[in-house]
Amino acid sequence: MIQISHLTKIFNDKSGEVVALHDVNLEIGRGDIFGIIGMSGAGKSTLLRCLSTLEKPTSGAITLDGVDLATLTGKQLIDTRRKMGVVFQGFNLLMQRTVRQNVAFPLALERADRAGVNARVDELLELVGLSEKAESYPSQLSGGQKQRVAIARALATSPEVLLCDEPTSALDSLTTKNILELLHNINRKLNVTIVIITHEIAVVKAICNKVAVIDTAEFVEWGDTAEIFKNPRSDMTRLLLGYEVMKK
């Protein structure tokens, strides 16, 4: 469903060119829970920003169901963005709005009728297990509850893909486990394809059926999680798995 072909992203800053992604190729299938793992600065967030159309590739292409994202403008771009929900590490909630208002936010343009929006929000809050917090403000919630609100909001427009940027790295291990279970349930119940950016091998092991390992702007290994972790070929995968890696 998502095809990344020869994707390169170069930033120009004061110190010169930074190659954040170099000739990246990847296929993400419908229904996958796809983990993208790598060290800090490897290019993970840049890839997610390119996938969510927040960043334009320098060269190469990303297609969603055969449509090149770079060719989209106006209504087509808005419609495609609605097919992709994004969940961030820092939750990105509107602090002055209630949980209900946060989840309703993406629906404001779509549905004029208040009753319809409220019914949809109730459904989403039930899905993430937060029905009783609808009238609370984000400051009254725990980190895990805030992330549940962010997930409900990302699902409001019934996206086909959920892009998650380090969704659990601000959370303790038990809360991480609960959030990963929730993402797994959403994948199964709603058949939403999930892409998770992470630096934590435990996250990939817990829920990803596919994984790609990124090392300084390039993918070094990708495929079925179980196979790759059983027989890692790249030094970066071995390092992430906690193996001793010989210096060359």
Ligand SMILES: Nc1ncnc2c1ncn2[C@@H]1O[C@H](COP(=O)(O)OP(=O)(O)OP(=O)(O)O)[C@@H](O)[C@H]1O
């Ligand atoms: N807007 C920008 N301008 C210049 N360089 C950038 C910009 N955004 C990212 N970079 C650089 O691109 C490289 C990849 O950054 P990116 O944020 O994608 O890495 P990451 O793997 O997500 O790291 P982390 O896990 O620490 O968030 C880094 O060298 C970073 O400094």
